[in-house]
Amino acid sequence: MTGAYGQRLGEALRVENAPAIVTRASRTADMAVTEIRCDNPLPQMNGPIRQEDAFFVALYLRDSPNRESWEDGRRVSVCDHRIGESSLHDLKRAPAVLIHKPYHFLAFYLPRAALDAIADDANAPPIRDLSYKPGAGVNDVTISRLGSLLLPALSHPDQVNPLFLDHVLLAVGVHVAQTYGGMRLMSRLARGGLAPWQQRRATEFLRANIKGSVALKEVARECGISVGYFSHAFRRTLGVAPHQWLIEQRVALSKEKLRDDGLSLSDVATECGFSDQSHLTRAFRQTVGVSPGAWRRALQR
Template structure:
C-alpha cells in the first residue's frame, strides 16, 4: 500500500489530519490529492516516503522561505517557494525536506501506471520521466487553478461531487503528462470520429457484453458523448454502426465455437449472444456467405 497520500502521507509530515480524495477515474490506476497543513512545525525533516514509481506534485498554498530540500541524497539549492507555486518530486529518488516553518500545501499523487494510461488514451508514446529542477518552485497557473477547485471538496468530502473531482484530478494528470512529460499524440483521430481512447473503450465495453448486449447510451456515456454523436462518430471511425460491429464480433466468436463438435448450433447461438439458431444462421450467412452448418462441415473436410 502506498504511503504517498492520505493519513500515511500525513504521518510522514507529522500531521494528524490529512484529508485526501482518491479516484479511479482511469480504472486501472489511482490518482489522489492530500491536503497537508501545519501551523506549528516541529523543526524536523519529514519522514522518508517509501520508494515507488510515482510522483508527488506539491502545490504550495503558503510562502515557504529558505526551503531546504534533498533528492537522492543530494541537497538542492536553498530557495524560497511562494504561495501558488508547485514543486515536483520523484518518489524513486527519496525526496526529503526540512519543515521548520508553518506550511500548507496540496500533494497530488501521480503513479507511473496513471501516466501510462493517460499516454495510451492520448495515443501517445509512454512517458519516460518528468522534467523538473529538484526543490525549485514553478509558477504553474494550471495546477494552482485546479488545486483551488479541490479545496472545498477536501474541506467537506461528504458534499463533494465525485464526478467533478474525478475530472479535476484527471485534468491535473493530463497537464503534468503534457507539460513536464512532453506527451504528444502520435496521430489525430478521424475528423468527426472517436478519439483513440474512446474507440478502445467502446470496443472494450461491446466485447465484454457480447452475449447479453449493452444499451448504446451506456457505451456513449462511458465515452463522454451523447448517444447520437457517439453513433455517428463510431460509424465514421470503424466504418459500421455499433450494432453491426457487435454482430460481426458475434460471428467471429461463433466461428471459434463451431470448432467444438459437442456444441449444437443452438448452443453456439446462445453462447455468442444470438436470440436463437435462425438468428445465428442469418447473421452468419450475411457476413461469411455460407450457413454455420456448411462452414462447420467444410472445417471437417
C-alpha cells in the same frame, strides 16, 4: 496510491489530519490529492516517504521561504516557494524537506501507471520521466487553478460529485503528462466526439444514477472507451463536462419537485441527489440565478 496514502504522507510530515481524495480517473491506477497543513512544525527532516514508481506535485497554499529539498540523501536546492507555485517530486528518489517553518500545500499523487494510461489514451509513448528541477518552484497557473477547485471538496467531501473529482484529477494528470512529460494528444482526441449511441448510453446511465454517486470510469465503460477520451468527447458533444451536465439534470429535476408544495427543500434535495438542502441551494443558485425557495415562491405567485 490507496486510500491510506494521505495518512502515510501526513505521518511522514508529522501532521495528524491530512484529508485526501482518491479516484481511479485513470483505468489502471489511483490518483489522489492530499491537503497538508502545519502551523507549528518542529525543526526536523520529514520522515521517510515510501519509495515507489510515482510522482507527487506540491501546490503551495502558503509562502515557504528558504525551503531545503533533498533527493536520495543529498541536498538539491534551497529556495523560496511562493503561494500558488508548484514543485515536482519523484518518489523513487526519496524526496525530503527540512521542516522549520509553517507550511500548507496540496500534494497530487500521480503513479507512473496512471500517466502511462493517459499517454496510451492519447496514442503517445509511455511517460519515461518528468522534466523538472529538483526542489524548484514553478508558476504553473493550471495546477493552481485546478487545486483551488479541489479545496472545497477536501473540506466537504460528502457534498462533492465523484464525476467532478474524476474530471479534475484527470485534468491534473493530463496537464502534467503534457507539460512535464512531453506527451502530445492524438489528432482524433482533438476532433472526436461521442457516437450517437454513446451519447444516448452515457446520458441514460447518468440519469439512472441521478440520486446516487457515479464514477467517470463507470460511464466510460458503458460507452466502451477510455476515461480520458470519454471526458473529452462528452464535453465536445454536449458542451459541458459530465459532472456539470449531471448537476444541470439534478437542478432540472428539482424544479419539477419544487412544484409539489408537500415536499420540503430538504426532501427535494434528497429526491434529486444532493447531499443536503444547502448543497441544493448552492447548485440551484449557480444554475438558475436564484435560490430554490425564491423560485418556488415566484412560481406560487
